[in-house]
Amino acid sequence: MSVDAHRLMVMDHDSLERLREHSAAWRVLRADNALLILSFLGSFFVDDNRGAAPVSQIAAALDDHLYDLNTRVDLGRTGEAAADRAPLRYPKEATSYLDDWAAAGMLRRFYPQQLEEVHFEVTPAFEKAYQWVNSLLTRPFVGTESRLHTVVELLRQIAHGTETDPQTRLAELHRRRAEIDAEIASVEAGDVAILDETGIRDRYQQLSTTARDLLADFREVEANFRQLDRSAREKIAAWDGAKGELLGDLIGTRSQIAGSDQGRSFQAFYDFLLSHARQEELADLLAKVSTLDSIVVEPRIQTIHHDWSEAAERTQRTVRQISDQLRRFLDDQVWLENRRVLDLVREIESLALAAREDPPAAGIEIDLPGIEIALPFERPLYKVPAPVTVDSHVEGAKQAADADALFTQTYIDQARLVANIRGLLSPRTEADLTDVVSLYPIEQGAAEIVGYLAITDDEVSVEMDESERSVLEYRDPNRPDGTKRARLPRVTVKRG
Template identity: 25%
Template structure:
């Protein structure tokens, strides 16, 4: 066990939220409510849910007033619940965040989770498996010795020993045809141990999340400090992140997170859980704690909280950089505006300035895209071919006919076309209506004419599907539009 300094112990007892819960006047109320509201310590609840549940709980126990938490006799239970949630958040019992749509949510802090797990661990267990714990310690000791030795020959010797043990076990199974399995006194403590370890794992995730949040707070504090430059703030940030990632805790979390998001793990995990629970049911062993069944999702959700804290920190860094760039751009704009104003004022003064530049030799001026001065006479360009006059008269031109033609689209006719199709079908697309009435005969204008009278009918647009309408059969020209469904 590590040693503590006196000041370190004083600081923990004075500031640790876990100690504050246990030394609160209404600690029984706090612990009882948190255990009932958060049976799964990894889950979060909306503010409305938590507020309503706490108000009902206060009313059920008839809590009238509490000086420690500023609860007055005249306060309604809704007001008391609101005050308590705010107070518990300030003391570090709860932590709040907003989800993707901005709704406030609350979850247990790492300190509260550890307190509840510790409290649960104090409950007297019906069965204490010293045998399974000793075997676990012994196996971990063997594993630690194996994986701290870098001697190749020693590793081969260990693996050969495992190989002989496996071969011996296989031979015994083939000869006897019997399989040794754990007895109930061996199964129960191992199952409890897996559950306890899984809960500790969730607590470790929250510890990493808390570290990211602490770095974010430090960034905000240093950014608001006018004595520090943005370069110093960013340097502190990246150094802090780098230290966290290189720490034992950070390395362990990121390695485990990569393992957790493996697609194959979910399938294997679910198979193992279902197989284990099935065997327990066969042996009629009751499972009081079903925490293990949802641990995969709980770990993933808690890990996402860590990444959200990381994203907030990255967003703050990005904001600092953007603000730095925008400030530089604004200062540059102001400087250019001042220069322009000075130039305009100078140009309005009639007298010439006393400033000049004297050159010893003729300047070399090179203006790109400028016409060069030359004494050579420009050659006249002669054309050997003359354009031929079109034999047809202008009025006989087909293009002129299209331009000069006055096309009048009768909306009454188009309206009648739609009504005729709707009477027959009840519902049809615009493309079907045009096809039913002989297609488009007056070009694109006719199609736009249909568009202009859509307001007279019930219609919907299906942007996921396109329709093609042929408006020029000679040139095979079509227009693509979203499908328009017209109904009576």
């Protein structure tokens, strides 16, 4: 991202007016039942770190919440007559509230794959509004020291991480080593410096705020990746060109996701969470901090690393859907082509059966009352035809259409591709697709690469690893250098 993209927007009157009209987060705060929205959705989804949930589960929890609120209102009017009671504060059904909130952009409504029940999940816009309302609460303690240390440490990482002079880097490393040696010597001498209660509460407050903000950021990252997935689905639905061009477009989209700043940052975080040693370290540190008497431990913070893992997995699942769209598109195309062939075969069989039951009559029927008789001598003698000159040149004639396109259709023989893999691999072994291509070069362009990805064989299987990328080269007579490159996730072929 360029430097200009990071500049702050000027919040003038017109910008604020547009933001008020189009921002779903602002719409949450302006809603008539904003108290109900923030109290229920914030507790059910944000505080409990829930992802998508079925409508039956959400509606049951919301119904209990509405009953509790309406009952408390009624209890305040026990001295009034039943006929004079005012209407319920929240009279609508729970499902009606959920539908209204989804239409206003506070909830995302969708059907998960292979499930028939509608699911809901909160949007990043709602989470921004909920965080802002939480920030209005008065805090009994506002720490500043830990945030100052965090700012200084980040500045050090940026400054020293971008330093190219080896001598400057070595000087910084020696300085840090000297500080560590001095601290070791102090501890060995019995002088152990520990944080006071104020410092502990300050740092724990910073830990709690950062941990919750990180969970909120995951929803926004997931929403951005979901938008890219939706764009891929739209391209597939509206595509009417060659499959090779769409394949290159989709693979390029997948590479852009992985190569963007957001994608690289998320992948680094995800790899950190996948480390078993890091998980054990986080669990031990959280358990140790929870035993301190000087802080009030938040129950959610004790298991925050599990919430991180769950939120990261939901985001990673959204990224994988983009690759699934490619495989599903290829499977659908193969199915449609096979379906057309079967329809033609059945039509020919039906015509053959109809002809067997009622075969056509042999000979020619003539609708005349009798047979016309012609004597041989009544026929004229043979005359040599006069030569005729034909001028085939026509003024203004258009150039004949090029029929070469009818003969450029490409047929991929998957049996040959499977034979290539069997020829390279022995039973119960595997190899990268790049190894197969290096031994058996690509002859039919991107369509042959798609053929490898769509292999369906009982003995040979194809798997894609989205965490790594590979590059396949093949000949292209239309390019000056004669070669073309396709960027793919790492593809592994296995032989059972």
